[in-house]
Amino acid sequence: MAEESVVGSTDFHVKRPREEEEENGVSAVTMEVEGSNKEQQPDCISAVIPGWFSEISPMWPGEAHSLKVEKILFQGNSEYQKVMVFQSSTYGKVLVLDGVIQLTERDECAYQEMIVHLPLCSISNPKKVLVIGGGDGGVLREVSRHSSVEQIDICEIDKMVVDVSKQFFPAVAVGYEDPRVTLHIGDGVAFLKAVPEGTYDAVIVDSSDPIGPAQELFEKPFFESVARALRPGGVVCTQAESIWLHMHIIEDIVKNCRQIFKGSVNYAWTTVPTYPSGVIGFMLCSTEGSPVDFKHPVNPIDANDSHSKSKGPLKFYNSEIHTAAFCLPSFAKKVIDPKAK
Amino acid sequence: MAEESVVGSTDFHVKRPREEEEENGVSAVTMEVEGSNKEQQPDCISAVIPGWFSEISPMWPGEAHSLKVEKILFQGNSEYQKVMVFQSSTYGKVLVLDGVIQLTERDECAYQEMIVHLPLCSISNPKKVLVIGGGDGGVLREVSRHSSVEQIDICEIDKMVVDVSKQFFPAVAVGYEDPRVTLHIGDGVAFLKAVPEGTYDAVIVDSSDPIGPAQELFEKPFFESVARALRPGGVVCTQAESIWLHMHIIEDIVKNCRQIFKGSVNYAWTTVPTYPSGVIGFMLCSTEGSPVDFKHPVNPIDANDSHSKSKGPLKFYNSEIHTAAFCLPSFAKKVIDPKAK
Numbered sequence: 001m002a003e004e005s006v007v008g009s010t011d012f013h014v015k016r017p018r019e020e021e022e023e024n025g026v027s028a029v030t031m032e033v034e035g036s037n038k039e040q041q042p043d044c045i046s047a048v049i050p051g052w053f054s055e056i057s058p059m060w061p062g063e064a065h066s067l068k069v070e071k072i073l074f075q076g077n078s079e080y081q082k083v084m085v086f087q088s089s090t091y092g093k094v095l096v097l098d099g100v101i102q103l104t105e106r107d108e109c110a111y112q113e114m115i116v117h118l119p120l121c122s123i124s125n126p127k128k129v130l131v132i133g134g135g136d137g138g139v140l141r142e143v144s145r146h147s148s149v150e151q152i153d154i155c156e157i158d159k160m161v162v163d164v165s166k167q168f169f170p171a172v173a174v175g176y177e178d179p180r181v182t183l184h185i186g187d188g189v190a191f192l193k194a195v196p197e198g199t200y201d202a203v204i205v206d207s208s209d210p211i212g213p214a215q216e217l218f219e220k221p222f223f224e225s226v227a228r229a230l231r232p233g234g235v236v237c238t239q240a241e242s243i244w245l246h247m248h249i250i251e252d253i254v255k256n257c258r259q260i261f262k263g264s265v266n267y268a269w270t271t272v273p274t275y276p277s278g279v280i281g282f283m284l285c286s287t288e289g290s291p292v293d294f295k296h297p298v299n300p301i302d303a304n305d306s307h308s309k310s311k312g313p314l315k316f317y318n319s320e321i322h323t324a325a326f327c328l329p330s331f332a333k334k335v336i337d338p339k340a341k
Numbered sequence: 342m343a344e345e346s347v348v349g350s351t352d353f354h355v356k357r358p359r360e361e362e363e364e365n366g367v368s369a370v371t372m373e374v375e376g377s378n379k380e381q382q383p384d385c386i387s388a389v390i391p392g393w394f395s396e397i398s399p400m401w402p403g404e405a406h407s408l409k410v411e412k413i414l415f416q417g418n419s420e421y422q423k424v425m426v427f428q429s430s431t432y433g434k435v436l437v438l439d440g441v442i443q444l445t446e447r448d449e450c451a452y453q454e455m456i457v458h459l460p461l462c463s464i465s466n467p468k469k470v471l472v473i474g475g476g477d478g479g480v481l482r483e484v485s486r487h488s489s490v491e492q493i494d495i496c497e498i499d500k501m502v503v504d505v506s507k508q509f510f511p512a513v514a515v516g517y518e519d520p521r522v523t524l525h526i527g528d529g530v531a532f533l534k535a536v537p538e539g540t541y542d543a544v545i546v547d548s549s550d551p552i553g554p555a556q557e558l559f560e561k562p563f564f565e566s567v568a569r570a571l572r573p574g575g576v577v578c579t580q581a582e583s584i585w586l587h588m589h590i591i592e593d594i595v596k597n598c599r600q601i602f603k604g605s606v607n608y609a610w611t612t613v614p615t616y617p618s619g620v621i622g623f624m625l626c627s628t629e630g631s632p633v634d635f636k637h638p639v640n641p642i643d644a645n646d647s648h649s650k651s652k653g654p655l656k657f658y659n660s661e662i663h664t665a666a667f668c669l670p671s672f673a674k675k676v677i678d679p680k681a682k
Contacts, residue, residue: 052405061409061430061431062408062409062429062430062431063407063409063431063432064393064406064407065404065405065406065407066395066404066405066406066407067403068402068403068404088403089402089403090402090404091403091404109672244448244612244614245614271585271612271618271619271670272619273585273586273618273619273620275619277612277614277619278612278613278614278616278618278620279612279614279619313671315670315672316670316671316672317670317671318670318671318674320668320669321668321669321670321671323665323668324664324665324666324668325665327659327661327662327665328661328662329451329612329656329657329659329662330654330655330656330657330658330659330662331656331657333659
């Protein structure tokens with residue numbers, strides 16, 4: 001999988017989106033920064049909108065979201081993926097993996113707060129939490145708002161994501177400063193297999209899309225490992241794509257989860273403007289044990305004043321939006337929850 | 342305001358987005374269809390992503406959503422705006438006014454169903470409904486699902502929008518086939534002033550953005566006319582932009598509405614992937630009279646089997662998503678509803 005770095009490559013040429021899709025299988029990172037030297041462009045980067053970053057992928061064919069680039073701050077090839085950071089003109093700094101936007105400073109609050117507080121506010125006194133992926137640290141920042149938590153393990157496969165986040169996204173990577181956090185660089189699938197059964201109260205899977213290094217995190221054996229690592233009545237929350245774009249993927253995930261998680265299985269969703277179609281979903285499941293009613297949080301955090309100054313107040317999450325996140329449009333409900341009237 | 346048609350113009354040249362913004366004030370419609378003759382491109386249309394339509398506007402600076410174009414089906418300049426229809430590769434046919442996407446066949450259900458059923462399901466037995474704007478007919482289609490309704494007036498300023506919708510979007514324009522509908526081509530502001538006081542149970546304002554012909558529909562005198570045209574305890578629902586992009590506009594609208602509507606004043610929102618930031622909001626207000634609790638629909642339609650075959654079933658709206666639409670992220674709640682805890 002390792003690729004040599006193309007920073008400084010001189011064989012830059014303009015590609016059309018279709019060429020990029022066919023060559024890379026994933027995405028066309030397409031950018032030409034005004035006034036910059038072409039010599040500084042990697043050959044994976046070409047002009048779709050000159051001076052803009054465009055996100056094109058077979059995961060969302062026929063559409064692209066573009067952000068105006070002020071400056072490219074970092075680009076490198078890790079062992080697993082292409083990593084890029086740029087300063088956008090209106091969304092703050094942006095982290096891009098394999099051509100796909102992972103977070104922007106302007107809207108990361110929605111994703112990070114929802115993927116964490118939906119599971120952790122649904123159980124009383126979570127103590128041990130495992131994060132798979134989430135190398136940028138934003139999920140850690142949110143987990144650490146919960147004062148009941150004693151141990152936060154994170155297993156991220158790509159150290160470059162951690163390092164880049166600490167360098168460019170201090171308000172996200174602040175999560176690493178919590179003394180309860182232990183960072184494991186490695187494969188989340190292997191990590192989970194080595195975890196003693198019933199260890200965690202909650203597992204949060206903050207993965208990229210199921211093309212690339214995160215593919216296994218959408219498959220059945222992975223969910224089985226998660227279930228094994230959870231205590232009875234423990235909860236998992238995994239990134240689960242967009243109801244507008246990926247109902248076929250979601251249908252499969254739901255089917256797998258219903259077989260594996262014998263507590264409850266639910267789908268929730270939220271708005272993230274810089275994700276394709278503007279929304280992202282989450283699977284929320286619990287293992288057999290004391291029942292978890294995800295739709296009615298028992299451990300509210302918005303009434304909690306214990307947030308440290310370094311993390312700032314919650315921007316997005318509150319108990320009302322927690323419950324609302326489980327209400328699905330009819331077209332999605334029909335597939336995800338066919339027995340509901 | 343009238344402009345001569347530029348279809349067939351031969352002075353096409355490629356412009357950069359910034360040039361477009363500065364020249365037009367509104368948007369850069371930027372398109373070059375593969376294999377087409379440059380002679381067929383109007384000069385307002387240039388190549389941003391070749392073969393793609395890109396939506397660029399000072400209303401959402403620094404970002405653009407693009408759709409791959411299969412074929413341009415219509416382009417013309419009406420007395421009020423540029424009107425375009427194209428076949429996209431993955432969102433079906435798309436209606437564009439002044440460079441801004443108004444609807445796509447793939448996601449129009451979310452907008453049309455929510456802007457209609459949020460107000461009409463919040464009151465018992467709506468009988469007289471006025472639609473301002475909404476020339477495509479999608480709002481009419483949804484209003485006509487309500488069997489209690491006896492009279493549906495629509496006032497659309499631009500006949501070209503009506504004609505184009507009837508030609509290219511039959512599943513949307515089907516709303517015009519209902520015998521309860523009367524179409525008035527003209528200025529909604531003037532129409533409302535001529536309406537006898539207390540005429541309507543509900544007014545639905547399906548406007549474009551507050552730049553261009555719809556500007557007055559976001560101003561205080563317009564809301565006063567709406568309030569006058571409503572019966573006591575009547576309701577209005579108006580398109581009210583994105584909480585991610587336009588909190589300053591929304592704050593003004595809310596302030597105006599609180600002064601004018603002495604019943605209740607609420608903000609709701611929904612997902613529409615092809616609108617900027619992926620969401621769109623609605624102001625829902627009632628006049629003094631019997632109180633309206635918008636958050637708890639009293640007139641459910643999802644349990645109603647009376648939908649005609651021509652309209653098809655509801656795709657998006659249901660009672661749960663009705664209530665959920667009023668739950669706001671903390672950053673928006675703080676501005677819109679500062680007294681709430």
